Amino acid sequence: MRWLLAVICLSFATLSPAAVVQTLGGKTVEKVLVLKSAHQLQLINDGQPFKTYRISLGKNPKGHKLIEGDRRTPEGLYWIDWRKTSDRFNLAMHISYPNISDAARARREGVKPGSMIMIHGTPDTEDYPEQWFHTLDWTDGCIGMRNVDMREVWNLVKDGTLIEIRP
Numbered sequence: 001m002r003w004l005l006a007v008i009c010l011s012f013a014t015l016s017p018a019a020v021v022q023t024l025g026g027k028t029v030e031k032v033l034v035l036k037s038a039h040q041l042q043l044i045n046d047g048q049p050f051k052t053y054r055i056s057l058g059k060n061p062k063g064h065k066l067i068e069g070d071r072r073t074p075e076g077l078y079w080i081d082w083r084k085t086s087d088r089f090n091l092a093m094h095i096s097y098p099n100i101s102d103a104a105r106a107r108r109e110g111v112k113p114g115s116m117i118m119i120h121g122t123p124d125t126e127d128y129p130e131q132w133f134h135t136l137d138w139t140d141g142c143i144g145m146r147n148v149d150m151r152e153v154w155n156l157v158k159d160g161t162l163i164e165i166r167p
Contacts (some may be wrong), residue, residue, distance in 0.1 A: 030154050030167075032119075033104045034143060035116040036061060036073060041119070041143065043156060053153065055131065056144035057137045063140055063167075065097065067106070068114035073141050073165065075104065080119075080161045083154065090121030091154045092148050095163055119163075121150035 031044040036057055041051035057073040065074035079096040086092045098106065098113040108114035122133040122144055134146055145153065 024075040027057055034165040053149045058139050061137045068112040070153050071140050074164045091150050092118040092120035094118050121147040
């Protein structure tokens with residue numbers, strides 16, 4: 001009976017969107033590295049970046065996210081833990097912020113740490129064309145990317161991948 005349960009679980013895992021991960025030049029993503037000061041998101045394999053993208057950050061990009069609504073992008077070690085399609089931002093991958101130390105600090109200070117930090121695409125409507133967003137820090141604390149770049153990252157990065165966000 002256990003083997004049947006294992007087969008069913010493996011079937012669902014292979015059908016999930018995160019299970020269908022592509023490689024780029026035979027390289028798989030071991031880690032995502034965000035360098036806030038350089039406005040870069042790097043895909044890492046064997047400790048080396050093999051693909052780099054330009055990103056946008058929160059409207060208040062300097063410093064670690066401290067409280068909900070501060071419009072800062074967090075800094076530290078997190079995981080890409082789930083993903084969704086978004087009417088507003090096309091594709092979106094959730095970052096596991098707040099981590100244990102973020103939550104503990106917020107509790108000590110009696111504040112809400114914030115949540116729903118994502119890597120996501122940009123709006124692309126007649127009123128707000130995508131190219132307006134590419135060189136601005138415009139998010140509420142998320143990491144924004146051009147939609148073409150976001151599609152590539154979506155296909156290369158699987159759920160459960162470590163993401164390190166540096167100042």
